[in-house]
Amino acid sequence: MASYSFSELVKGATLNGVRFIVCGHLQNNRMHPQTSTSPKEQVMTHLELTGVSIDFPTPKGAFRALDNVNLKIAKGEFISLIGHSGCGKSTVLNIVAGLYQATTGGVVLDGKEVREPGPERAVVFQNHSLLPWLSAYENVELAVRQVFRRTKSKAEMRDWIEHNLALVHMDHAMHKRPDEISGGMKQRVGIARALAMEPKVLLMDEPFGALDALTRAHLQDSLMEIQTTLNNTVIMITHDVDEAVLLSDRIVMMTNGPAASVGEILDIELERPRDRIALADDTRYNHYRHEVLSFLYEKQRHPATDEAAGPVKKPEVAQDLQDRNTAKAESKAAEAA
Amino acid sequence: MSTLNLSGRLPARDELPTLAAGMARTLIVPLMGLLVFLFAWHIAARNIDTSLGQFPGPVQVYEQSVNLIAEHNRERTKEVAFIERQEKRNAEKLAKDPSAEVRIRDYTGKPTFFDQIGTSLVTVMSGFVLASLLAIPIGILIGLNSTLYAALNPLVQLFKPVSPLAWLPLVTMVVSAVYVSDDPLFAKSFLTSLFTVTLCCLWPTLINTAVGVSGISQDLKNVSKVLRLPFLTHVVKIAIPASLPAMFTGLRLSLGIAWMVLIAAEMLAQNPGLGKFVWDEFQNGSSDSLGRIMVAVLVIGLIGFLLDRAMLALQKAISWDKNAVLR
Ligand SMILES: Nc1ncnc2c1ncn2[C@@H]1O[C@H](COP(=O)(O)OP(=O)(O)O)[C@@H](O)[C@H]1O
Ligand SMILES: [Mg+2]
Numbered sequence: 001m002a003s004y005s006f007s008e009l010v011k012g013a014t015l016n017g018v019r020f021i022v023c024g025h026l027q028n029n030r031m032h033p034q035t036s037t038s039p040k041e042q043v044m045t046h047l048e049l050t051g052v053s054i055d056f057p058t059p060k061g062a063f064r065a066l067d068n069v070n071l072k073i074a075k076g077e078f079i080s081l082i083g084h085s086g087c088g089k090s091t092v093l094n095i096v097a098g099l100y101q102a103t104t105g106g107v108v109l110d111g112k113e114v115r116e117p118g119p120e121r122a123v124v125f126q127n128h129s130l131l132p133w134l135s136a137y138e139n140v141e142l143a144v145r146q147v148f149r150r151t152k153s154k155a156e157m158r159d160w161i162e163h164n165l166a167l168v169h170m171d172h173a174m175h176k177r178p179d180e181i182s183g184g185m186k187q188r189v190g191i192a193r194a195l196a197m198e199p200k201v202l203l204m205d206e207p208f209g210a211l212d213a214l215t216r217a218h219l220q221d222s223l224m225e226i227q228t229t230l231n232n233t234v235i236m237i238t239h240d241v242d243e244a245v246l247l248s249d250r251i252v253m254m255t256n257g258p259a260a261s262v263g264e265i266l267d268i269e270l271e272r273p274r275d276r277i278a279l280a281d282d283t284r285y286n287h288y289r290h291e292v293l294s295f296l297y298e299k300q301r302h303p304a305t306d307e308a309a310g311p312v313k314k315p316e317v318a319q320d321l322q323d324r325n326t327a328k329a330e331s332k333a334a335e336a337a
Numbered sequence: 338m339s340t341l342n343l344s345g346r347l348p349a350r351d352e353l354p355t356l357a358a359g360m361a362r363t364l365i366v367p368l369m370g371l372l373v374f375l376f377a378w379h380i381a382a383r384n385i386d387t388s389l390g391q392f393p394g395p396v397q398v399y400e401q402s403v404n405l406i407a408e409h410n411r412e413r414t415k416e417v418a419f420i421e422r423q424e425k426r427n428a429e430k431l432a433k434d435p436s437a438e439v440r441i442r443d444y445t446g447k448p449t450f451f452d453q454i455g456t457s458l459v460t461v462m463s464g465f466v467l468a469s470l471l472a473i474p475i476g477i478l479i480g481l482n483s484t485l486y487a488a489l490n491p492l493v494q495l496f497k498p499v500s501p502l503a504w505l506p507l508v509t510m511v512v513s514a515v516y517v518s519d520d521p522l523f524a525k526s527f528l529t530s531l532f533t534v535t536l537c538c539l540w541p542t543l544i545n546t547a548v549g550v551s552g553i554s555q556d557l558k559n560v561s562k563v564l565r566l567p568f569l570t571h572v573v574k575i576a577i578p579a580s581l582p583a584m585f586t587g588l589r590l591s592l593g594i595a596w597m598v599l600i601a602a603e604m605l606a607q608n609p610g611l612g613k614f615v616w617d618e619f620q621n622g623s624s625d626s627l628g629r630i631m632v633a634v635l636v637i638g639l640i641g642f643l644l645d646r647a648m649l650a651l652q653k654a655i656s657w658d659k660n661a662v663l664r
Contacts (some may be wrong), residue, residue: 099559117562129556133578133657142574146564179660197564 045082046075050107067259078245083254122199128186164196393628401628409449425474457610464534472542480550526608541590
């Protein structure tokens with residue numbers, strides 16, 4: 001662990017007029033030729049990752065999973081992290097959550113360095129992570145009690161728990177335990193639990209990854225609906241290109257690991273509220289999709305997908321690719337072989 | 338259990354064969370097994386001659402159990418009579434002289450077979466409860482903290498395989514030396530048995546609890562970290578519920594060991610209880626002795642089985658996972 005205070009370092013550095021290069025490893029960055037920092041973001045940076053690198057100890061020595069990840073996020077922004085499996089998306093999220101410590105660099109939230117996990121950076125985990133011995137209500141209650149035990153009365157807490165469960169449309173099954181509800185419902189409760197903490201940043205690690213397409217669409221709609229009222233700052237990991245384009249203000253595309261970094265950042269300038277059916281024919285929407293797909297499958301081809309016979313790690317995206325770019329994919333595979 | 342007719346209607350004609358098959362599995366097959374066993378026992382017993390006469394078969398064992406019940410009833414009648422006499426005497430004394438000092442003495446007859454069962458049950462439960470009160474908190478602590486685990490693991494591994502017989506002399510001497518009181522609340526023999534049981538049945542609960550707690554999924558630990566749950570809340574809301582199944586596995590193993598250890602300790606130390614009953618009969622060496630010992634053996638087995646069922650029932654009552662198949 002670095003012994004200096006990271007936030008001080010950042011402050012000092014900026015005072016000395018040193019500009020941090022955001023998105024250190026820009027590769028073929030068409031969207032942001034110089035830097036990804038738009039003037040708007042500089043004024044109201046809410047969450048900032050600066051030079052984040054991490055080494056995991058392994059029997060064969062240190063494994064550098066992330067190398068020099070830089071990102072600035074404004075308040076109320078919805079960011080998607082997309083990249084091939086194993087590139088280090090979860091690691092980025094865990095560092096922001098405080099569950100992992102960056103080896104160098106660090107994360108600053110509202111001017112304070114992130115050193116440990118805390119409820120102001122609520123996490124929605126991929127596999128819901130509800131306590132199986134507690135009902136939906138009690139799961140949210142555990143979080144609410146912890147965050148508001150000094151500021152809310154018993155009755156206020158109850159109202160707040162019920163309000164958040166209603167927000168995710170789970171008020172009808174509040175007193176059911178996780179094993180009595182479907183996967184999508186569990187994920188809704190997980191989101192309610194995170195929202196109920198009133199976090200400054202909502203971190204979601206492939207929140208809908210384990211759900212079927214229809215359920216996923218429902219949850220995406222719920223999430224957009226919630227976003228219009230709460231306007232949370234969100235970082236969401238996804239491997240679904242449509243989901244990323246539909247939900248995000250910006251899509252952060254990561255290069256392949258090891259030593260992964262931010263590859264490109266794509267601004268999604270589609271006005272809200274967004275409607276998935278209307279967008280299906282929208283040329284800008286399809287352009288964004290194409291940008292992400294070409295980053296993933298042309299610039300950052302995953303080793304596993306290079307081998308035609310090799311196991312396909314991400315069925316959704318792979319399927320997607322086949323549907324839309326069959327010819328292209330086949331010619332690529334032939335090249336590789 | 339699939340044949341249980343939950344709806345309460347009469348079984349349809351085509352359900353009857355499966356109903357019969359279910360009955361056969363749950364009732365008839367075990368019954369057949371029992372009958373075969375009794376028969377084999379009967380034949381084998383007739384062919385084993387010991388210095389105390391023939392090895393007891395099912396018939397002798399039945400006779401002896403009837404005897405033991407009769408003895409117990411006789412002893413109870415005597416006790417009632419004794420207490421009546423004493424009360425009458427005291428009442429007369431008080432009638433003559435209201436300031437007279439009356440003495441109330443306990444009946445001191447020979448403990449019967451059933452008294453010994455009672456003593457053993459009380460001792461085993463006390464030893465087991467004490468062991469659990471120690472093992473569960475320690476198990477949780479070393480399950481949560483790998484440094485503590487590393488510190489305690491060698492000790493656990495060292496003491497776990499120690500036989501009760503090795504502890505017994507030490508425990509006896511220590512209890513005699515330390516527990517000195519004019520009006521002891523507990524008999525020394527009770528304490529000796531209790532601590533021996535505790536020392537031997539501590540380990541399965543401790544180890545299983547520790548394993549259960551250390552196996553909590555990383556996701557749940559992360560939830561706890563993100564919420565910044567205080568230590569106690571983490572233990573109560575996450576560690577204990579998560580490790581409950583493993584903990585109960587340990588508790589059931591511990592109770593089984595406790596019961597086995599107790600009988601051995603009572604035999605060796607001549608402490609009151611079923612073990613002493615067996616030993617006394619063995620020393621007695623009458624022609625009935627082997628039959629009476631055999632009754633004790635069967636009762637010990639039955640009680641051990643019932644204790645395990647009781648733990649299972651407790652686990653089912655406490656368990657949050659009602660779908661888990663517990664057996
Ligand atoms: N705790 C850890 N110890 C060692 N290596 C890890 C650890 N966590 C992640 N990694 C490695 O870091 C890389 C990135 O992992 P991860 O962030 O989970 O990828 P993603 O979420 O993008 O699929 C992988 O190669 C993974 O094996
Ligand atoms: Mg991941």
